[in-house]
Amino acid sequence: MEVAVFMFWVCLAVAIGFWADARGRNGGLFFFLAVILSPLLSGLILLITPNLKKEAIRQEQERADREIQLEQIKAIAKPAEPHSIASELEKLAELRDRGVLTDDEFQQQKEKLLSAKV
Incomplete structure (x- = not known):
């Protein structure tokens, strides 16, 4: 037991x-x-x-x-990739070449872009 x-x-x-x-x-x-x-x-x-x-x-x-x-x-x-002035100008030129922007609109946008970035 x-x-x-x-x-x-x-x-x-x-x-x-x-x-x-x-x-x-x-x-x-x-x-x-x-x-x-x-x-x-x-x-x-x-x-x-x-x-x-x-x-x-x-x-x-x-x-x-x-x-x-x-x-x-x-x-x-993550910070957004900065857009360079040159790439913005290339985009504007491409839009002008495709006929989306007129030459006057292209010049206005170009001046606006250059004055804003300086």
């Missing part, structure tokens, strides 16, 4: 050790704690302590979320 109780005690201690390991704790330490003190007391201690594996997963997810947010902010905050 005493051997059966001892074997039951050890089986519970082993179960506590595996459970502690699954929660990111030292399974061997909790096994010995369960053998020496009590599987019930060790189980209660294990329930009270935070689950380190879930905590690590949560922190990794938060880090990944922060990186994604940082990339989004960088994408939004």
Whole structure:
């Protein structure tokens, strides 16, 4: 009878050790704690302590979320490429060549562009 109780005690201690390991704790330490003190007391201690594996997963997810947010902010905050006067003049000339702008409109837009950029 005493051997059966001892074997039951050890089986519970082993179960506590595996459970502690699954929660990111030292399974061997909790096994010995369960053998020496009590599987019930060790189980209660294990329930009270935070689950380190879930905590690590949560922190990794938060880090990944922060990186994604940082990339989004960088994408939004990128300054627009400055338009050079030469490229604007080329666009105006192309519009004039296609007949969209008349020569007078081209000259007005060109003067406006040159006076605004100086």
